[in-house]
Amino acid sequence: MRYLPSSPVEDRALLDxxxxxxxxxxxxxxxxxxxxxxxxxxxxxxSEQEVFGQMxxxxxxxxxxxxxxxxxxAYDHYVPSAIDALCSRQEWFTAYxxxxxxISQGTLQHIFEYQTLICDLTGLEVTNASLxxxxxxxxxxxxxxxxxxKKRHTVLVSRGLHPLYxxxxxxxxxxxxxxxxxxxxxxxxxxxxxxxxxxxNDDVAAVMVGYPNFLGAAEDLTALAGPxxxxxxxxxxxxxxxxxxGWFEAPGKAGADMACxxxxxxxxxxxxxxxxxxxxxxxxxxxxxxxxxVVGQTKDLEGRTGYVLTLTAREQHIxxxxxxxxxxxxxGLVALRANIFMQLAGPEGLRGLAxxxxxxxxxxxxxxxxxxxxxxxxxxxxxxxFVLRYKGDYAALQEACLKEKMLPGLDLGRFYPEYKGCILWxxxxxxxxxxxxxxxxxxxxxxxxx
Amino acid sequence: MxxxxxxxxxxxxxxxxxxxxxxxxxxxxxxxxTRPAHLKRSGFDALPELSExxxxxxxxxxxxxNYGVDDGMYPLGSCxxxxxxxxxxKVAGLRGFTDSHPMAPDAFVxxxxxMLFTLQEWLKEITGLPGVTLQPSAGAAGELTGVxxxxxxxxxxxxxxxxxxxxxxxxxxxxxxxxxxxxEVVELPSMPDGTISFDDVTDxxxxxxxxxxxxxxxxxxxxxxxxxxxxxxxxxxxxxRFKEISDLLHSVDALVYMDGANMNAxxxxxxxxxxGVDVMHLNLHKTMSTPHGGGGPGAGPVCCAEKLIPFLPVPxxxxxxxxxxxxxxxxxxxxxxxxxxxxxxKVHSFYGNFGILVRALTYCLSHGGDGLKTxxxxxxxxxxxxxxxxxxxxxxxxxxxxxxxVVFSDTNxxxxxxxxxxxxxxxxxxxxxxxxxxxxxxVPGALMIEPTxxxxxxxxxxxxxxxxxxxxxxxxxxxxxxxxxxLAPLRRMDETxxxxxxxxxxxxxx
Numbered sequence: 019m020r021y022l023p024s025s026p027v028e029d030r031a032l033l034d035x036x037x038x039x040x041x042x043x044x045x046x047x048x049x050x051x052x053x054x055x056x057x058x059x060x061x062x063x064x065s066e067q068e069v070f071g072q073m074x075x076x077x078x079x080x081x082x083x084x085x086x087x088x089x090x091x092a093y094d095h096y097v098p099s100a101i102d103a104l105c106s107r108q109e110w111f112t113a114y115x116x117x118x119x120x121i122s123q124g125t126l127q128h129i130f131e132y133q134t135l136i137c138d139l140t141g142l143e144v145t146n147a148s149l150x151x152x153x154x155x156x157x158x159x160x161x162x163x164x165x166x167x168k169k170r171h172t173v174l175v176s177r178g179l180h181p182l183y184x185x186x187x188x189x190x191x192x193x194x195x196x197x198x199x200x201x202x203x204x205x206x207x208x209x210x211x212x213x214x215x216x217x218x219n220d221d222v223a224a225v226m227v228g229y230p231n232f233l234g235a236a237e238d239l240t241a242l243a244g245p246x247x248x249x250x251x252x253x254x255x256x257x258x259x260x261x262x263x264g265w266f267e268a269p270g271k272a273g274a275d276m277a278c279x280x281x282x283x284x285x286x287x288x289x290x291x292x293x294x295x296x297x298x299x300x301x302x303x304x305x306x307x308x309x310x311x312v313v314g315q316t317k318d319l320e321g322r323t324g325y326v327l328t329l330t331a332r333e334q335h336i337x338x339x340x341x342x343x344x345x346x347x348x349x350g351l352v353a354l355r356a357n358i359f360m361q362l363a364g365p366e367g368l369r370g371l372a373x374x375x376x377x378x379x380x381x382x383x384x385x386x387x388x389x390x391x392x393x394x395x396x397x398x399x400x401x402x403x404f405v406l407r408y409k410g411d412y413a414a415l416q417e418a419c420l421k422e423k424m425l426p427g428l429d430l431g432r433f434y435p436e437y438k439g440c441i442l443w444x445x446x447x448x449x450x451x452x453x454x455x456x457x458x459x460x461x462x463x464x465x466x467x468x
Numbered sequence: 469m470x471x472x473x474x475x476x477x478x479x480x481x482x483x484x485x486x487x488x489x490x491x492x493x494x495x496x497x498x499x500x501x502t503r504p505a506h507l508k509r510s511g512f513d514a515l516p517e518l519s520e521x522x523x524x525x526x527x528x529x530x531x532x533x534n535y536g537v538d539d540g541m542y543p544l545g546s547c548x549x550x551x552x553x554x555x556x557x558k559v560a561g562l563r564g565f566t567d568s569h570p571m572a573p574d575a576f577v578x579x580x581x582x583m584l585f586t587l588q589e590w591l592k593e594i595t596g597l598p599g600v601t602l603q604p605s606a607g608a609a610g611e612l613t614g615v616x617x618x619x620x621x622x623x624x625x626x627x628x629x630x631x632x633x634x635x636x637x638x639x640x641x642x643x644x645x646x647x648x649x650x651x652e653v654v655e656l657p658s659m660p661d662g663t664i665s666f667d668d669v670t671d672x673x674x675x676x677x678x679x680x681x682x683x684x685x686x687x688x689x690x691x692x693x694x695x696x697x698x699x700x701x702x703x704x705x706x707x708x709r710f711k712e713i714s715d716l717l718h719s720v721d722a723l724v725y726m727d728g729a730n731m732n733a734x735x736x737x738x739x740x741x742x743x744g745v746d747v748m749h750l751n752l753h754k755t756m757s758t759p760h761g762g763g764g765p766g767a768g769p770v771c772c773a774e775k776l777i778p779f780l781p782v783p784x785x786x787x788x789x790x791x792x793x794x795x796x797x798x799x800x801x802x803x804x805x806x807x808x809x810x811x812x813x814k815v816h817s818f819y820g821n822f823g824i825l826v827r828a829l830t831y832c833l834s835h836g837g838d839g840l841k842t843x844x845x846x847x848x849x850x851x852x853x854x855x856x857x858x859x860x861x862x863x864x865x866x867x868x869x870x871x872x873x874v875v876f877s878d879t880n881x882x883x884x885x886x887x888x889x890x891x892x893x894x895x896x897x898x899x900x901x902x903x904x905x906x907x908x909x910x911v912p913g914a915l916m917i918e919p920t921x922x923x924x925x926x927x928x929x930x931x932x933x934x935x936x937x938x939x940x941x942x943x944x945x946x947x948x949x950x951x952x953x954x955l956a957p958l959r960r961m962d963e964t965x966x967x968x969x970x971x972x973x974x975x976x977x978x
Contacts, residue, residue: 060837077564079579153817189813193650291570291818293765351761
């Protein structure tokens with residue numbers, strides 16, 4: 019087996035030094051009856067050529083689309099070549115969590131820079147080395163809000179949050195008898211202010227709002243912050259499309275106390291949903307309650323600037339059952355991709371990409387609305403996703419698109435019965451005018467259903 | 469070895485007007501601005517302005533301050549730092565995988581679903597457990613999922629249980645997980661070899677009695693939801709009374725969770741499903757060689773017994789086989805099943821760290837069943853070789869047979885006022901990444917060494933020679949160790965000030 023370096027002669031020498039006749043003799047500590055008395059019923063060793071062939075077959079079995087008009091939490095953006103090239107350096111991708119700072123300054127300085135940039139994007143003061151994904155970042159944010167807001171046990175969740183994130187929240191809140199998740203409804207595509215006000219009380223620790231929300235709409239964080247703060251609750255913004263940070267105001271500057279969500283858009287492909295990049299940024303006052311790894315700047319013995327993992331008294335390896343979270347491994351390499359992406363883009367690149375995304379989505383929307391079966395829903399400021407009502411049959415539309423290797427927008431009825439017949443469309447900088455025109459042509463040919 | 473030159477923060481290098489990214493020409497009308505004034509993005513304070521050249525050099529230089537698996541042995545115990553095959557990286561980068569959208573209809577991602585299904589089948593055979601979810605993103609996420617399955621199991625029987633038992637030798641994630649799943653943690657005392665004590669243990673120092681497993685089970689009984697047990701334990705010793713432990717717990721319908729962090733010692737040799745485990749996680753970034761990435765992404769699939777399958781997270785990946793004529797190859801189609809009324813729900817936004825799962829299956833197919841077992845045996849031989857060569861100079865924590873890792877303590881060196889941290893830092897000067905230190909907590913000054921199967925005799929000897937030299941240095945010139953490292957880019961860091969006056973991001977100097 020090519021990954022196992024010892025030769026038979028070397029093996030013999032190792033066993034002789036240990037003083038056992040064979041490797042099996044070293045299994046003495048495993049009681050006989052608990053051992054597997056047969057070989058694993060699995061195929062034998064595969065050569066690189068054979069395995070590559072098998073995996074390539076699987077990859078090729080997926081349909082390759084020429085354009086995807088689907089976002090819904092996984093966005094297709096262009097990934098600069100420098101990212102793959104840099105991340106394939108073994109010093110980055112094979113290294114462990116930087117427990118030994120003297121030989122991990124690369125990773126540590128990168129995380130410090132990454133933390134700086136996530137704070138910049140969100141307009142907040144403290145963040146960590148990353149969380150798993152958007153859904154679990156909501157869980158960590160909600161649990162943190164409850165810790166910070168002692169004696170408050172309810173978290174209000176806007177129905178505009180990604181429906182799968184809400185499911186992850188529900189799963190993780192279920193075991194906590196004392197804690198409650200309460201949904202706040204939508205009105206005209208954004209959080210219903212009247213419903214919110216009716217549900218705010220002195221048990222509410224935080225309110226979580228999509229920014230932009232799942233329907234693509236910009237929630238007015240500033241307007242929401244008023245009543246939320248008046249009720250003593252924290253406003254948590256949840257962003258599933260990080261490119262929106264180049265278009266809409268930083269949540270921390272618009273009234274949010276915490277910002278969490280998904281940053282896969284910064285340098286990653288959709289990858290069937292993972293590995294993605296969860297983030298959570300908070301105010302300085304709350305830094306000792308943040309979950310996960312945090313890197314800080316310090317000096318070495320000779321006074322030279324360097325970086326270390328810090329505030330570890332919050333973490334599982336020190337505090338065990340009193341830790342702020344159980345998280346240990348996070349999404350380090352994905353955070354590196356995001357860091358490189360942000361540094362390549364710079365302020366002008368990020369703003370420019372955001373403008374292009376907004377322009378493409380607006381153009382797509384305008385062109386789709388020229389089709390007789392597409393209807394506007396009340397328009398709210400959106401970024402690169404928007405909802406249209408479709409009078410035709412979604413299945414027929416989907417079939418027509420797929421036949422032409424185009425992935426259409428999401429059938430919203432799947433998650434929102436009240437939006438049955440509506441489609442969530444997405445366009446990014448990758449969509450040329452030509453692909454948008456092709457989509458419109460395909461849709462124009464879909465037979466009307468009676 | 470390391471780049472000696474200092475690399476400044478990129479923010480300090482930023483020069484207005486530089487660009488590292490050119491945008492495509494906009495071929496549609498510019499965006500109309502419909503944003504209310506207060507929601508328009510204001511300025512950025514930190515995003516640097518750099519050219520592509522500078523960004524590439526920055527991250528290349530920074531990388532040279534890291535130690536990676538290809539630099540040499542990385543003996544972190546419990547972390548299983550094995551070789552990261554390049555084939556796995558190449559496969560994970562295939563556009564058929566990377567471009568696929570998680571919300572695409574099942575019919576168009578049959579390759580992905582087939583990949584996930586196949587990996588599940590491998591993990592079932594390896595663990596001897598019939599249920600699998602690949603959703604958890606890391607070991608700790610797997611633990612949480614597993615413990616929530618236990619909770620759902622008891623709730624389905626109309627009972628809510630209060631307590632999870634965890635040995636004091638366990639990973640910190642275990643108690644942290646139990647707390648996140650709403651349980652109270654009761655600590656199980658362990659014996660010197662890290663195995664769970666059935667009997668009460670009297671602390672030799674303060675005379676306090678700690679209740680053993682038998683007492684706890686008889687006193688707490690049906691309040692116990694389960695126990696989280698690392699096997700082999702964090703000393704590298706197989707929990708040899710595992711069957712008795714699981715029988716005792718099962719007698720009160722408590723379930724057995726196995727922390728699979730050390731599964732690299734068992735693959736092909738013993739299966740948790742065969743020795744009484746109800747639910748466990750695997751760390752694919754340990755056992756299945758997926759790269760650690762400087763802290764992730766990992767993958768922590770959960771495998772479980774039949775009785776827990778109804779509670780697995782949604783969606784579950786299923787295979788349908790079309791009936792075909794005699795002699796023909798059966799046609800399989802795969803689908804995601806979302807409607808599972810007893811499911812605990814979702815534990816990841818989508819289906820887990822898919823790209824990592826692709827790498828893990830590639831590792832499995834490369835090894836094959838035979839190669840997986842050989843890898844296990846080699847890992848055990850390598851650890852025992854280090855144990856044999858070093859035990860004269862470093863104090864072995866215990867004498868029982870250990871499997872894939874070996875734990876020493878610093879008692880021999882402490883006589884010269886040299887401690888574990890000094891030994892670890894001196895290893896850096898000799899060109900190695902240090903082993904895991906001060907863990908498990910039950911071993912004073914622990915040095916936990918796990919060579920994995922990826923080292924040949926030459927590498928093992930070089931490492932052992934170095935460790936022996938350090939032991940000699942400790943006797944003859946302890947200051948050399950106290951000062952270490954001196955050859956790394958930086959000396960020891962002031963961690964106290966870092967925590968007391970935290971600087972957690974760069975800010976513009978005004």
